[in-house]
Amino acid sequence: MYSDSGADGGSLFGGGGFIPTQSTGLNDNSFSPGGATKKGGSQSSGLIPLTVKQLSSATQKPSDDNFYVDGHEVNNITLVGMVFNKEEKATDVSFMLDDFTGKIEVKKWIDGQVSEELVELRNIRNGIYVRIYGHLRSFQGKRNVVAFSVRPIKEFDEVTFHFIEAIYVHAFNLKRQGGIVGSTTPASTGVSYGAPPASTMTPNQSVNMRSNISNQYMAPASMPVGSNSVNECQKRVHALFDEPANLAIEQGLHVDEVARRMTGFTKQQVKDAIEFLVNEGFIYSTIDDDHYKSTNG
Amino acid sequence: MDVITSNPALLANAEKFRPYVGRRVRTVVKVNRFEGGNLHCQAPDGPHIVVRQVPRNEEFTQFVEVIGVVEGDTALRAEICTNFGDRFDLEQFSKLCDMANGSYRDIFMLRRRGQDFLASNK
Structure with missing residues (x-):
């Protein structure tokens, strides 16, 4: 659905936030593989x-x-x-x-x-x-x-x-x-979670930038995607769902399986992360409420 | 020109009146009294100022925005007065004035060649 929105449609209503590209980077990459290949000119601002x-x-x-x-x-x-x-x-x-x-x-x-x-x-x-x-x-x-x-x-x-x-x-x-000079190139705009794009930025700068956005700006603007709330657990659970082997499983992964493989996090944390990812549209439930699969699959 | 930027009113608190004498400014004041066409009031940063030739005679709210020409350190000649109600954060507005005349003045006014009177305030 997001990839269908053309240049104008996307730019009219796609963003919803105030800061160009950062606010939609999450969406672009995760909802549509085409998002990252959009022309620079049609980035929602x-x-x-x-x-x-x-x-x-x-x-x-x-x-x-x-x-x-x-x-x-x-x-x-x-x-x-x-x-x-x-x-x-x-x-x-x-x-x-x-x-x-x-x-x-x-x-x-x-x-x-x-x-x-x-x-x-x-x-x-x-x-x-x-x-x-x-x-x-x-x-x-x-x-x-x-x-x-x-x-x-x-x-x-x-x-x-x-x-x-x-x-x-x-x-x-x-x-x-x-x-972040250079991050506006099409290839690096749609990076998930504001991870450092393949550019001159150091990871440290990226963290600063991200916290700057979420705490001071995006949160009060009630962004539809709570990018500030993507924590380490959510990131890793999402990465797990995105592994090719797991994308290939038709019914997706069972919650217990995910919890077993997420060492260092409690089952509750994993469940919360799954709930978050479902709400944000990164994963969906499949055969029952315990099986989930990535929307990228 | 489609977008007209020739007659701006610069955001100013009383501190900026001196360098802006003769120029059009915009400020918000707290009204003390209205007497003989003059508004006696408090500038956002505290000093008492007088707004002269106030263009209308209707009841003023406690806070009034004044667009006018600076006549001196504590005097303005009014062009437009707008009631801003009885609740307004003057202190915040005064900080905005400071920012708008400091590092961020580019988004408020065109730089005028040979007239960079603001340099001293930077």
Whole structure:
């Protein structure tokens, strides 16, 4: 299913997190062998908090229509700013969003139905603060944002938060650029569990990077894949299921068999690891609740 | 140009007023009183400041965001005032101002050649 998602589908809804590629590396590799061979340009880049100033300096490669900020592809973005020059038409609502680093045109298409969303959009007035989620694009040489959602801000700490978050992601991406040059090559992007890609990185750096992501960033963003919770036991149980010999067994492995082969871990730990891997879609139960097999098989 | 960055308002607490005299800034204040079109208030980093020519007369909440031009160390001429409600973390906002004028200023403002007045604050 994941491998079916094309470039656009994948980039629209694939990530769900804020940090490009890292957040989906786990998925890409484990769900679809094709994930790792995706072109660099179609890597899902998640949802990125930005300032309008950053959008103005986003670069585009002549070869594709994608935008890049801090060297990372930008598709879906979130902005916080004030509404000006709002115009309502039958088919869309558009306005200039000014976050006081710059202004950009935002357009929200209306599907014609009188919905809650439409009522909400009508209540957006000039001079109020909104948060938008949208897609950055270039139309007739002009950059604008097609919004999926425009919501008024009610707690104004969110304004502070947005800019702090934008700073965080910016700093994160710059640090990552400096730290893992070369990991953006297609072959090494989809590495499971953030294990060191075949690049210049040392394992130690990898550990730091991973803990940085999980503790400070991904966990609060409630990532669908709890990459931070992949512990040693889970990793080894998964590796066991992925062994060719075990992939070949039709009914998969029995829990007791797994526990027997996982020296150094209690049966309960192994069971927990199996439950985790099932929940994350890495393995599935076969003939009964005691037999499991890798989804890579 | 499609994206307009020509008239930004720089995030600033009172500490940044001096180097920003004559420039458009953005800050959040805690209102003490509103008198004769002026807002007497507290800047995010503590000092008392006066916001002049406040463009509207309706009731202000405890916290107000002010976009305006710096007139001096403790004075702003208001352009836009937005009610920010009665609950707002000024201290956090003040830290944001520090960051936005420090190492991360690139994501907030264009570098202006020959006008790198920020160097002293780095």
